[in-house]
Amino acid sequence: MKKWWWLGFLPLTAVAQEKPMEVIEVIGRDDGSVVLPSEETTEGLFGLAESLQEIPRAATAISESLMEEAAINDLHDIARFAPNSFAAAGFGNPSLPTIRGQLGELFEAGMRRQAGNNGLGIPMSFNAIEGIAVVKGAPPVMLGTTQRVGGFVNLQPKNARLTESDSTLKAQLGEWEQYRLQLDHNWVLKEGEQGLRVSAEYVDEDSFYDFHQHRSNDLLLAYKFAPNDDTLLDISLEYYDVDWTDNAGINRPTQNLIDHNLYITG
Incomplete structure (x- = not known):
């Protein structure tokens, strides 16, 4: 006589206790500034307004928000963002930028602003400026007659x-x-x-x-x-x-x- 054995398992239902969901609130502000510096629009460097990606030259754009955060008040301060640059002040007033070891030019809205040598010039006010572009290399001919070959700084007025x-x-x-x-x-x-x-x-x-x-x-x-x-x-x-x-x-x-x-x- 054969014997048959049957073994069954009853289903078990696990009941998970619900835990309160943690809510994280993120508060910020939209100041309209560009996140990627390469997308920053520059005015009057090589014609019409172009982004840094469209300019075939090593350039650094300093926006209004960066000027405010870094407290940029004169040409000395551009060295915080533009490598190989500083403003000579042998006579007490930085009047022209120095880029790659050579004196550069200073423009405002694409127009040559002033001359000088090693800080012998008129001190500047950045009150009317809301953007700065630092470009390495000689200025293009569309900006007019120039003397310096190290590079140039273009100031964007408010x-x-x-x-x-x-x-x-x-x-x-x-x-x-x-x-x-x-x-x-x-x-x-x-x-x-x-x-x-x-x-x-x-x-x-x-x-x-x-x-x-x-x-x-x-x-x-x-x-x-x-x-x-x-x-x-x-x-x-x-x-x-x-x-x-x-x-x-x-x-x-x-x-x-x-x-x-x-x-x-x-």
Whole structure:
């Protein structure tokens, strides 16, 4: 007689306890800045507005947001973003960039701005500037007659905006009685069509050198008119008045600096 054995298993149902879902809230701001520097649009370098990907030259674009975050106030500060560049200041005022060991040119909106040698020139105000492009190599012929071959810096002036009215107030205080104040305001006169922008800067700086000072006033007025998609008019006017002491290349330590170990001799 045969015996049959049957073994069965009853299904088991596992009941998982629900756990509360963790919610992560991300808060940020959209300042309209370009994430990739290679996508930054540059004006007046090699013709019309082009991105760095379209320019056949080693170039560095410094946007308005980078200028604000890095507190760029003169040509010395471009070295933070543009390799092999600095601004000579043998006479106390950086007036021209030095790129790849050679003096370069300085342009604003594609027009040659000033000349000088090793910092012998008029000090600058960046109050009217909202973008900088540093390009290595001789400037192209479309920018006009030039002298320097190291490269060039093109300053992009501030323009009025047509979409949003806002104000910015900046104040800087430093040692040796150094003060800097800037007010920037943009009006939208007519949404998407007319805008007016005013930017004013006051600088009052003494120095640890005796008889050395830098005082300047800069005022920018910018107007934009866009009646249709094919027409755009940008007008700007800048007033700049500066009173400064030129350092004729002589180091001038005072006895006060030596006594308080602020100037190391030898």
